[in-house]
Amino acid sequence: MVDEIRSRMIDLLPRLRRFAFALTGDKDKADDLVQDTCERALAHLDQWKPGTSLDSWMYRIAQNIWVDHHRSRKSHGGENTLDEVENLVGQDGRNVTESRLTLAAVTEGIGRLPAEQKVLVAMVCVEGISYKEAAGILGIPIGTVMSRLSRARQTLYASLIEAPQQAAEPVPARAASRER
């Protein structure tokens, strides 16, 4: 029933927006991506197998659209995630809150990751999707999911502990950085 599917998609919108925000690092781009995802999903509804996970199918469509867009943008002169993060921090002038800084540090760190790692961080760390489901969505072996995600997390951790004024639990962070 199309009604029921539309209703389930509406229920899924908050999670899709969060996923898209993690991928794009920008609220407006995230909403554009979510809208494109829903429209493409409905236009290709005959390709969805009832009884399979609608969530997984929607995440797959979202990441496909994003990867396609990401590729074409890269070939036209690349990323500006850093500028975007600086704008984000700049909005509140000097009165940036701690959570703002963390948000900036995290989105900046994610923004620097290669696309295939970024997708996994957004799926597993942001959306709480299991390794197995992520492997299914992306059509890659679970071992590849784990090795990519592990590399992404090491990189992110390094960028988080280097971020200035990073307030979250500096003690274990410094200990670990000395270790490397």
Next chain:
Amino acid sequence: MGQVTDEILMAYADGELSPEEKDALEALLTRDATLRMRLAPFVVTRREIASTFEPTLEEPVPEHLVAAVLRAPVPARTPVAPSPAIENWIARAVAAIGTTLFPHGASFATAASVAVLVSTGAVLGGWLAGPSAPTEEAGLIATTGSGLTASGTLARALESTPSGAASATDARGAAVVPVMSFRQAGSDGICREYRVRNAAGEPDYAGLACRADDGVWRVAVHVETPKATAAQTQAGGTSYQTATGPNAPAVDAVADTLISGDALGRDEEKALLENGWRPASS
């Protein structure tokens, strides 16, 4: 457990290890500080990333996204999509509804936005059984020369049941709960939003109807909704204007388009209801 890889440490931080693997690794972690330091990046990134994006879930979803989901076309060959014959029939019904709901010249854009919601099939698709134009649906809605009108239990409930209360259950197991009443923008007409609760196995519906001068309730939208839970089914007697079942965004969207001011208060609704929906004096 031999060599502990980063992947295993990460899987531990993400709760992906089996109970046996988890116990074995925890035994190692308690006595190996280097291992604990190697674990830190995975625990910290998981926690920081999750908490960074958590607030996004609480933000209201922009209306244009909801509208996009409601209006985006579906492929013609999808078995669940309405056939062209049905869509033509809907278009005729919509034309009739449009003139019914906007007799006082509400903007064309407003009327059109309602028509779009209806014509996608998102609104009517739930109860259109087949390509032949239905003349009656479960005794609740009839097609007449002027469009879709409430009949049976639905007509009686809209006419005489206060918002928040449930009508008597009819012979088919359907009960109607009016949710709220409001004045239609651009006229003195009254519209009421309602829910239909059916017996298990039969779909529930949400809809909105407006009362015409001849006392007929014309149905603007009528959509299938997820079944109310047992707890929600008891909600007939809860506070006024409480949503008494699952949300119905399509119905809310139409209500937002039609409403003038706020929903009627309980006393105002009671006075109108007891007076056959005519203003008390004058």
